[in-house]
Amino acid sequence: MTTTVIIIIFLAIFATSLHNARGATMEPCLESMKTASLPDLPYAYDALEPAISEEIMRLHHQKHHQTYVTQYNKALNSLRSAMADGDHSSVVKLQSLIKFNGGGHVNHAIFWKNLAPIHEGGGKPPHDPLSSAIDAHFGSLEGLIQKMNAEGAAVQGSGWVWFGLDRELKRLVVETTANQDPLVTKGSHLVPLIGIDVWEHAYYPQYKNARAEYLKNIWTVINWKYASDVFEKHTRDLDIN
């Protein structure tokens, strides 16, 4: 009797997972995949003015980020089929599309949280422990900002400049990545605290070629509270100063 109940329960779970699996494939080996979706902005499109215009925020969120999400999901679907077919050469071929579009989604999802309207704390300097850690590694908050701006301005083509925590080496770093490569591509132990998009679409309608001006102004809306929260979460178990 108990065995029958167990079998029935198992079959019910099995049938449910098949029912939940997206697409027409009936491959029980593949888990149902959760696709990406465009996160809402935590503030109005015009809330970051004058540092970042409403026009840019609309295009950046509704067009660029949305396109990364759409293309990433498309690539994931193709990947699922390729995996189901055992088409390994397609699986490998899809990696660059996944890295580019998935990276674009991941990076922008962080970016919207890195920004905040001034009346919601945007631009307000960080408190301890992050503040002391910044002073220890960069001399001062100004020192960090100058380094970020210099490296951000020097990115050739498209990319990001990052302020991150190296969990392994227990220190703060400034790094840049090309295109939509996430920070982890520079080291699996790196955690992004602040990322600044230096693709031209991030500033062009408002600043045109003056990327340095964009970098100078964005600090008025940088959300240090988010960076502090992430820093504290990852250093709770580390001995870092």
Added chain:
Amino acid sequence: MATSSAVTANYVLKPPPFALDALEPHMSKQTLEFHWGKHHRAYVDNLKKQVLGTELEGKPLEHIIHSTYNNGELLPAFNNAAQAWNHEFFWESMKPGGGGKPTGELLALLERDFTSYEKFYEEFNAAAATQFGAGWAWLAYANDKLKVVKTPNAVNPLVLGSFPLLTIDVWEHAYYLDFQNRRPDYIKTFMTNLVSWEAVSARLEAAKAASSSSS
């Protein structure tokens, strides 16, 4: 500080072969003012500063491009040098009232190497649309064959051993003011309304002559 005219003459910001508003409405005057007047100008000015006092000073632009490409391990001056070259090549790839299908020998060669103009268009369009981030799409000539190439950032076919014949700039600054994120619309407008097939044909003749003289 005295600089000889021979030094600066090598790296000149040549104006496009048309007025800045001549490509309207397909490419706006505002775009040309920024793209040529700011971006291209900066590449030229920064290149001059970068090579001053180095062994690259006074060398022809193509020489600088080849030596700073350094087999893919890019040296600092590559970006400015190649971008200076690429942009001049880009302006000369366009003309008012341009676009559409080429004729004559160029069309015959496109049909030979791509089976049809439409197939070439498809391939060129795909290259331009799928270059991640900043870069260029090219029609190039090598080993007596036409091919489509896409390159990242400042890289161009010169350093890949082929003769560039046509290019489209797909850095966002090339199209953002007119098309925002809509790169496919920009590519279509370029192909339909801007390409100077005369320039492409002239370059093809030069490439063939250079190929046969070196073989």
